[in-house]
Amino acid sequence: MFVAWRDLKAAKGRFALITAVVTLITVLVTFLGGLTGGLVEQNISALTSLDADRIVFSVTDGEPSTYADSAVTEDQASTWARRDGVTAVEPLGISTTRITAGGRQQTVALFGGGPAAGDAATRSGHVALTARTAAALDVQPGDRVHLGDRDLVVDATRGDSWYSHLAVAHVSLGDWQHLAARPGEPAPFASVLAVSARDADYAAADAAAGTSSQGLLTSLTALGSFTSEVGSLLLMVLMLFGISALVVGAFFAVWSIQRRPDVAVLKALGATDRMLTFDALGQAAALLVLGVGAGIAVTAGLGALAGTALPFVLSSVTTLLPGLVMTVLGLAGAGVATRSITHVDPLTALGSNR
Amino acid sequence: MIDLQDVTLTFPDGTSRITAVDHASLHVGAGETVGIIGPSGSGKSSLLAVASTLIAPDSGTVTIDGVVATDLDLAGRAELRRTRVGLVFQQSNLLSSLTAVEQLTVTNELTTDRRRRSARAAARRRALQLLDEVGLAADADKRPAQLSGGQRQRVNVARALMSRPAVLVVDEPTSALDQERGAQIIDLLLRLTAEHGTATILVTHEPRFLPRLTTAHSMVDGRLSEQSDRPGAPGS
Structure with a gap:
């Protein structure tokens, strides 16, 4: 790093420029990561907080249903409950509805029953709202709100819980079945089953019940908006990762070409390829750490400001992890670019070649 | 000392090979300066490349300080170049981001014990001493752009001596200097060769320096022959 540090100090403008580019890309990647995290949170947090190992969907025309159109029956719930290894089967109803109170209204995702729903899942005539929904409706615990043809008592207000970008309201399964029923049709039993199990044969249970089950995280792919939204955003993040590796690689490719005469002299003086490569990669690592660090700091500042207005998650997963990936990819790009150092012939230091 | 025995070096030239050094033998003892003169393309630089271990010959042996x-x-x-060979380049070949003293201490950074604080301090002391020997004590912290051509060449010479080499290989050190500065560099090289006891091979294109050297050889078409008729040499 002897020459690398001195190069950094001697060519401050050049290295400041590439550091600024790395910082800018880091801001883009981490800010997009934070937004992605925020959108994901608003899409699935109510599902990922379910205390279940497996989500069971109905099957229509041989194809597994999605969260939006799944409808499981009581018989199917009973079949699952009888299977060896299954410790709990919680029917969960999911629908979209409008809550009104005092002239105000909010569209919510209505969860009926299910695990981790609290008292509202078992107390008919009650509803649990998120704090944000309660504030929007200007209601307190004990107040009454109107859902469909029913007046329900606000049971409690909780922290944020989201499903498909809608705040979740929890009611008992019975209330949900009543509210979700369409005119002239029998009331649905539940949308999905949340199953807890230990060493259960899921395939056999699906075959016996005529259902399709998936692990909790895998089941998120059955949420249409989640796959398309996260897929697009992650693709953008991946493209930015690629751009970052390319930009850093291109900079060090040009830098390595400019340094060839110096490298030839150092080789003639006895420097080995290993020493020179370590020197060059050390230089790249210093720039990347500085640029990525500055980018994360900017995102942390922007994220703290944006967090109140935008769905934004500021965490190690949305900042440090992408920063680490960018550093590793940048180093890989620099590694490829500085490989030409090993091909420099020290003979070119002799004569008047320089 | 350095000993070249029957050294031949060829390079590919299309489908055939061209002979750059043709069965050359040369011996330079400690404290001696041997000059090599010859026209452009005669193989002088190729001989220096072999003598400095930058390239391995096709045949023959090169022995440096017993190795x-x-x-x-x-x-x-x-490793041999780092420890026993000093190279003085035709162009000063200084690294633009380093100060004069760092041009010398960088050679210490190429050795295995560079991380020892004491080794770094010792290297800096030696670098300052060498800069003092070449008359640049006051310019130790200047970068190449702040030095004149002659001063840069002096740093180039001092750098070559940094690792206490047994052999000094000098490639036309006066080619980019005027007559007066060129003569000063040759004076410096001869003095340092004597003081440091190096075996110095000096390639030059200026016959006026040859009488001052221990021996001189001419090189034509890769063949090396001792010059017995150096103008101004003792006995000529």
């Missing part, structure tokens, strides 16, 4: 360099692999030759 047979032609038996060594690439890494072994690099």
Whole structure:
């Protein structure tokens, strides 16, 4: 790093420029990561907080249903409950509805029953709202709100819980079945089953019940908006990762070409390829750490400001992890670019070649 | 000392090979300066490349301070250059981001004990002493752009002596200097050769310096022959 540090100090403008580019890309990647995290949170947090190992969907025309159109029956719930290894089967109803109170209204995702729903899942005539929904409706615990043809008592207000970008309201399964029923049709039993199990044969249970089950995280792919939204955003993040590796690689490719005469002299003086490569990669690592660090700091500042207005998650997963990936990819790009150092012939230091 | 025995070096030239050094033998003892003169393309630089272990000859042996360099692999030759060979380049070849003293201490950074604080301090002391010997004590913290051509060449010479080399290989050090500064560099090289006891091979294109050297050889078409008729040499 002897020459690398001195190069950094001697060519401050050049290295400041590439550091600024790395910082800018880091801001883009981490800010997009934070937004992605925020959108994901608003899409699935109510599902990922379910205390279940497996989500069971109905099957229509041989194809597994999605969260939006799944409808499981009581018989199917009973079949699952009888299977060896299954410790709990919680029917969960999911629908979209409008809550009104005092002239105000909010569209919510209505969860009926299910695990981790609290008292509202078992107390008919009650509803649990998120704090944000309660504030929007200007209601307190004990107040009454109107859902469909029913007046329900606000049971409690909780922290944020989201499903498909809608705040979740929890009611008992019975209330949900009543509210979700369409005119002239029998009331649905539940949308999905949340199953807890230990060493259960899921395939056999699906075959016996005529259902399709998936692990909790895998089941998120059955949420249409989640796959398309996260897929697009992650693709953008991946493209930015690629751009970052390319930009850093291109900079060090040009830098390595400019340094060839110096490298030839150092080789003639006895420097080995290993020493020179370590020197060059050390230089790249210093720039990347500085640029990525500055980018994360900017995102942390922007994220703290944006967090109140935008769905934004500021965490190690949305900042440090992408920063680490960018550093590793940048180093890989620099590694490829500085490989030409090993091909420099020290003979070119002799004569008047320089 | 350095000893070249029957050294031949060829380079590919299309489908055939061209002979750059043709069965050359040369011996330079400690404290001696041997000059090599010849027209452009005669093989002088190729001979220097072999003598400095930058390239391995097709045949023949090169022995430096008792070590047979032609038996060594690439890494072994690099190690030999770091420890026993000093190179004075035709262009000063200074690294633009380093100060004069750092041009010298960078050679210490290429050795295995560079991380020892005491080794770094000792290297800096030696670098300052060498800069003092070449008359640049006051310019130790200047970068190449702040030095004149003659001063840069003096740093180039001092750098070559940094690792206490047994052999000094000097490639036309006066080619980019005016007559007066060129003569000063040759004076400096001869003095340092005597003081440091190096075996110095000096390639030059200026016959006026030859009488001052221990011996002189001419090189034509890769063949090396001792000059017995150096103008101004003792006995000529």
